Amino acid sequence: MSKVLVSDPIDQAGIDILSQVATVDVKTGLKPAELKEIIGEYDALMIRSGTRVTQEIIEAGTQLKIIGRAGVGVDNVDVPTATRRGIVVVNSPEGNTIAAAEHALAMMLALSRHIPDANASVKRGAWDRNSFIGAEVYKKTLGIVGLGKIGSHVAAVAKAMGMKLLAYDPFISNERAEQIGCQLVEMDLLFQQADYITLHIPKTPETTHLINAVTLAKMKPTARIINCARGGIIEETALAAAVKAGKIAGAALDVFESEPLGESDLRSLGKEIILTPHLGASTTEAQVNVAIDVAEQIRDVLLGLPARSAVNIPGLGPDVLEELKPYMQLAETLGNLVGQLAGGRVELLNVRLQGELATNKSQPLVVASLKGLLYQALRERVNYVNASIEAKERGIRVIETRDASARDYAGSLHLEATGSLGTHSVTGALLGDKEIHLTDVDGFPINVPPSKYMLFTLHRDMPGIIGKLGSLLGSFNVNIASMQVGRKIVRGDAVMALSIDDPLPDGILAEITKVPGIRDAFTVTL
């Protein structure tokens, strides 16, 4: 019989499901060394946010087939290592949505009415009504950063409370926002106008320290911030300083840069700050939902069936997967690239499978293209299983065409993304030893392997332009690894693709577009 280790507190409903197919050991509060010592005996590991499943733990788990995260965020699991070792990682993307949304709303009201401090004062024996004059949320403006599952539910409830709703989410269409009753605005405007700001975004390199001294300075002195998303989106020392100096009115935090929260300036502040110990998902209902959702998936995988919310392994047979693997990588890379060129809110993705890719077996390449397209929005939470659903929920239409007549390459993939900022296209193929090459950008033929950091320009093909761009990049200490120009006619329009060694420092794109002849410039990270 299989063996499952449950290393965080999980609802009994989940344990009952696991017990149908496995021997279940519940051992919570293990130290990393203790977990490492015993993990080798187990076929499955079920966790919440309390267990860190590091590379060391995964490598010691020589029998592991699946890691189940009873919750949404898999940031406490080393997913790439698990994937490399063929271990399925599953989560419960929706089981605690309502719980987290209600916690954010509860925090907003508690902050407005000073409930925690008023409660503590009465319990101390006081009857002080003057110190706890609150503010109403009715007719106030709520700025929602991240209009996904949790943000949308917060919006629905806040609307019913009579709040005006602004939202910032570069990956959601205006139509979707309107359906939810929100006005999509740029982030700065949201910061300037909101009375309450609530964060419902993943922690990514773009969102880390999104709330910092600079963004805090844009807010009203009466603004209050709620973070029930992820620690680290707010720079805590800057927040504590802003609240202390009266630059904003307060904040309610459920998540922290380091958990459990250690020494922190936040602890010394008064009723303007409310702190809870990562309780967003801690309702009986959510814990039953996530425990059942994840336990069922562990049971299925141990029985040899596919998992419905795998974050790393698509539900395809291993032989098909092996054959398609390099093309899936091509599709993901192109999807990620065209998404960044299109600049956020994509409404239509045209996928053209050409040459030997124009077969029915290639359907997963469309999914892989969407996974790449949504990567900037969802990071590791978009996977082969949920990419199509996530795209549909964001109002992205997909048109798929197959063209068996081989063009310049035996098989190539062409993606064209249309969004609020215009249309961009990329084509790619596998060359030589199945190496990915970009063969076309915006209709201009090129032939370059993609690199981690790239810069593309749309410019007029004229003497001196390459030199000017090279000098400009040099003056910002940007090292060019390779460069290629694609043009259709001499001295007409052209595209330049540059691989650079490091990310482009802030502010350079604007300088690049000032170079005479350069019409547009885009930087991407792949």
Ligand SMILES: NC(=O)c1ccc[n+]([C@@H]2O[C@H](COP(=O)([O-])OP(=O)(O)OC[C@H]3O[C@@H](n4cnc5c(N)ncnc54)[C@H](O)[C@@H]3O)[C@@H](O)[C@H]2O)c1
């Ligand atoms: N406190 C808790 O216990 C708890 C419980 C559940 C979820 N969470 C966290 O809440 C957050 C939201 O979860 P969800 O289920 O709603 O996720 P979701 O994927 O449904 O929504 C996230 C939204 O953020 C948007 N987004 C991505 N990058 C952005 C950016 N740079 N700027 C603005 N928007 C951006 C995406 O387009 C998406 O619409 C996650 O961080 C999740 O881990 C916390």
Ligand SMILES: O=C(O)CC[C@@H](O)C(=O)O
């Ligand atoms: O397990 C928890 O309680 C936290 C869950 C939450 O942060 C999540 O990402 O689902």
